[in-house]
Amino acid sequence: MHSDYSASALAAGDSVRIVAARTTATVAQAQSRHGCSPTVTAALGRLLTGAALMGPYLKGRERITLQINGDGPVRALVADVTAGGRVRGYPVRPRSELPLNDRGKFDVGGIVGRGFLHVTRTFDTGLPYTSAVPLATGEIGDDLAHYFAHSEQIPTVVGVGVLANPQGVLAAGGFLAHCLPGADENTIEVLERNARSLPQVSTLIRRGLSPEDIVASLGDTLGARVTHVQPVAFACSCSRDRVVRALIGLGLTELESMMRLDDDTEAVCDFCGRRYYFSPQEIGEIVESASADLPASDQSASHD
């Protein structure tokens, strides 16, 4: 399998920014880490691809987190991206499933349901800013386009797609074309027309088209030129140290009850599914080394 990457381009006298990405291996990683059903794979894969498409301009510790909360069977999906094209994500109910829709496609809109898309931009200072829009269709590409148009006032054309079967992910990818300030008002129509004339983006990836080919298909008539490419990969920033800090955050009462257990305490990273184990003795060492930082025991619990 080819490795994943994104290609970013400028077009129409630098008034249009186009990003296209192949995310097949990234989505396959997510599918196997979380044991997703085919429809959840399609839904999470589209959101991960959306995150990958928003990533190429991030720097330092900047992060973009996309969270969908809906009333459909999957309940929620989360994906985030940091500089260098590192994406990760998870579904709340990975094994939920629905029959194919009446067009014979994965019912992503049905598995997501009605709800909201929350977009959080975390700046290099560590400060986050979140905005939310109601879901347009729950099909994710539409919802991202709706977010850009309404929350950021950036006319945007988005296509994200995953081709999967019960054996795995066959192809995944997407494109994002933004009209920046100063763009001619007809430009968005040209981009929409070009996007409509293309087969589904997952079909293009399946046929072997590269991200640069997809940029050209969208933006050739606007003089698009690729300015940079960068790898995209499923990567999680969790570590044993971070889990220890999270455990300390639970407070002394919780840690003391873990020390009294016969079994190891298991902590699972939501994003990547990695499991961390702590013996009662190791929990004791955490309590000892962090005793100065531990939040005080909860009053009611300590008197139980």
Ligand SMILES: [Zn+2]
């Ligand atoms: Zn992780």
